[in-house]
Amino acid sequence: MPNEPSYTAAISQNANSPEEIVDKLLEYGVDGGDDIRSLAADLFLSVSRKAAAQGSNSRRDEVKKNEILARKQRQYRLIVAESDEDKDHDSGTGVAYSSNSATGVVVGEDNNKKKRMDTDDREVIRALRKKSRQEYLKKREKEKLQQLDDWIEHEEFLIEGLELSEEERFLEANKKFSESVGGSDGGEYRFPEAYDGDGLIDQRRRFGAASKRDTGGFEKLESWDDHQLQKATVKFGSKNRKREADDYQLLFDDSLYKVEGQLLPGKSLDDENTQKLDYVSKKHIGDGRKRLPIYQLKDKVLQMIHDNQVLVIVGETGSGKTTQLPQYLHEAGYTKQGKIICTQPRRVAAMSVAARVAVEMGVKLGHEVGYKIRFEDCTSEKTVVEYMTDGMLLREFSSQPDLKNCSVIMVDEAHERTVSTDIIFSLVKDLARQRSDLKLLISSATLDAEKFSDYFDCAPILEIPGRQYPVDILYKQPVDEILEEAVAATLHIHVTQQPGDILVFLTGQEDIETVEEMLREKVKHYGSKMGELIIHPLFANLPTELQARIFDPIPEKARKVILATNIAETSLTIEGIRYVIDSGLCKLSSYSPRTDMGSLQVTDISKASAMQRAGRAGRTGPGKCIRLYAPDHFQNQMEDNCVPEIQRSDIVSVVLTLKALGINDFKNFDFMDPPSDESMIKALELLYALGALNSKGDLTRIGKLMAEFPLDPKLSRMLIAAEKYGCAEEVTTIAAMLSVDNAIFYSPKNLQAMAENAKKRFEDGDVGDHIALLRVYNSWKETDFSSGWCRENFIQARSMKRARDVRDQLMNLMEKAGIELNSNPNDLDAIKKAIMSGFFPHIGILQGSGSYRILKGLQNVQIHPKSGMAKVQPNPRWVVFHELVLTRKEYMRQVSEVKPKWLLEIAPHYYERKELEKFFPRQL
């Protein structure tokens, strides 16, 4: 067996037929048989497909067009089927289409698109849909009622052990920007009180954890949000925009910016977007809510929502859609029929928007307006406007598949296409057909709007203008390394341009640190000839205190440069940015179902991202954006939108979630962009092997239980198995530690040796990475969760706190599931056996010289050098690993040694004795 990475990929890329691949594999000494032939065929197919996909743009476009056309035809049939049905009951509501049954032509009112449809098909589809839907809802309801009953007894769910979260501490750092709230609550915000004696749930207990933070996090959080809103309202919109292009000329200083004339003017961001409506009217200044652009469209919006079941909303930054729409709907009486739910992709957004809306409505947060995020439920029986993370709504679906207490669902930031929103799209689309009284609002960015409209049966698109200053865009074809170009562009702006801070978008920590160093050197070199330049790095892994420094005030004549990753694209808004430098690149995670391997790759950003990045320069005044790529690259090389996450990630848990929702035929499940067949099949196979599905593909009892845990199914399986081995508590800790994503240990460049020594103490006795993680957690617990201890041991306190939250949640869930939380910290073999109960497909066998082969796979991998097992001599022969990653080489991460005979004990359905004996005959 050859040792080089990805040899199968290498072989197949050069092969002309499946047979050739087989020959080459045999030549490499791979054991033959039918398996290898089918593998070869698969490889060949996938490579050919890839080649085809890389073919001419026009051909790909044509294929795409045909696909869309076909899908639209299918959709139209359904629409007609449904709208006919609606007419029988209520001609006023439902889908806004009229049909002419004599000619069989359908007319969409808003876009006058015409399609032919077939009456018979329509009947059949309607009947089938109705039947399957009813069955699934009935089945779910019965199961879930029982479950709810069981759960109600445990009201204290998740209220303890919380303290100021990192986000809130971060927001605290923002305080200096905020002014007093000056609103309804006299500048102070208090959490809801208990409704004593009303027969309602005791709110004091419910908010126990949150109220603890009363004085710490929340008032600041609210001020921050208020500040955000103030920002949005002070600006003047497109009508008042002045073309800034003539105000400054980009000046060139050869010594700083070598290639004169390479900077090409592009269109301003303004032109790239579609036209804007006239919305700014000074008459309305004075009332915050009325100052928002959306206010002038209020009646129109309400009318459109009334007339259409689904509405796509394109609302730019600062339009006020997130805070205002739910309020308008509430005022219009929609909450009489049920709650308004609004989803957000991020926790902070859900919290802060809810807080803002509560203030605007003059109610207490948690009463009429509330939010729900993981570890925190700030809603009550009174709540009618509910903000939540998208993942949370997905969880809601599993307890209440028809969301019958809800009248409007707004999916905000839909263009971000998180896995959760993607699944929600399909579920709500289906639900909307089932429930004609339900309204759907999908908010997206400009480039996506049509796609969303197409998906939701050609729903009308409403565009709400934002408050954004114009941003002039300049292109610079790079001649040097991109990092050097970034440095040159930064200095160019610094020397030639008017005051205003600079935001540079780079790919990751390494690039950021390099650019930082280069800039510092240049600044030193030019000395006092140049104004002061204050440089701040910014990426998610940066300790929070350092992140907060980007908000530090600077001396009057100085200029701030922030070197940031994608974090500044959506998650964080920075004040005073006037110039953006966009490398056009980002790191994107991808996952290969074939090799079960994840990796991070530097990729071109999408046009949507490029616009988002440029827009960051126009938040507080007119700005400029230098793109370090050619206009042609933007036009022709960059995709409109990034590949949605669901097509780039492992979807095992998605499949399990869908199964738990009673959706069995998810191959025909209406994904907006479906995951590949291959990844679906892989996921099904794994779930079957884990015992979550039976041979018919139905969810088993274990599968149902697994779906309740917010974890990767392998981890859930391991948790469930732990009870049997008497070490549920230990395994829960390990699961929590594994789910915080490789961010436990850190080693600063200058103190690497010390950091590694600290880490070694936990690995003592070559117990393996899993047990080492357990020891880390337990040691931390012994110090009473001390942050000082974390610092001393080079451990990230932030990750540890998160692990603790996850662990507490898992413990609660285990208890509810009736799993006994037994403990046996000393029986390491038992713990490893429990781990293997979930991870038996992840077994590596030593091949010689430190290289491992994956059982049930063909990859050759190595133990990650950061693993405690990497240097153990002699090399462990059999190992279980948590995941595979492709970086410079293919590595196993989080590795522990195991005994092969355990495999036959734990997964006899997966491994045969014969198969294992091939490798180490005498070890079984």
Next chain:
DNA sequence: GAGCACTGC
């Protein structure tokens, strides 16, 4: 001897 973009339940 390597290197982790960013979220979320």
